[in-house]
Amino acid sequence: AQSVTQPDIHITVSEGASLELRCNYSYGATPYLFWYVQSPGQGLQLLLKYFSGDTLVQGIKGFEAEFKRSQSSFNLRKPSVHWSDAAEYFCAVDSGGYQKVTFGTGTKLQVIP
């Protein structure tokens, strides 16, 4: 069965600093990979997705993620964090079907001035 691990429950960064959120997945083939963001009291919004091709994908709000097959990872990055990026971030894996999306447990990002 597929699984997603987000090892960091909570991360604090200073505004302007770089950010990397980790995501590891377990699945036999190459899955579809997603990063979603959830602001307080809101639903989830798609940041970016990887289906195939270039392993570095660009998303909205200046985020990017890199798929590394050898490490089964899909880490999310941003060069310079803004206070408005404070939110919870979810990595998700789709092994092939609408009912087969598995979400990680989330990483809560705090941004300090």
Place this chain on the structure above:
Amino acid sequence: NAGVTQTPKFRILKIGQSMTLQCAQDMNHNYMYWYRQDPGMGLKLIYYSVGAGITDKGEVPNGYNVSRSTTEDFPLRLELAAPSQTSVYFCASSPNTEAFFGQGTRLTVV
């Protein structure tokens, strides 16, 4: 654009009561989902639908029922509310695999 609309936003239920969480989407998506979100647990799929008249169980369906009579609407029914159903519920729709989420319903069962 309305997107995915969930009502109500908040609700308190007593044990044993029933209620329906409403979900409507105006994007003509075939796929719709109900998830529950508990602290530190991510999202768990309750039920999903691939089109009007077709529904199926997800990972945690016990205590819930759904129906899909139209493409737009996908209500979630709780028949006998239990404290374990205290959670935040999200409805989502999708044209393929990318999901669009509603703002959630925070349900407390006391």
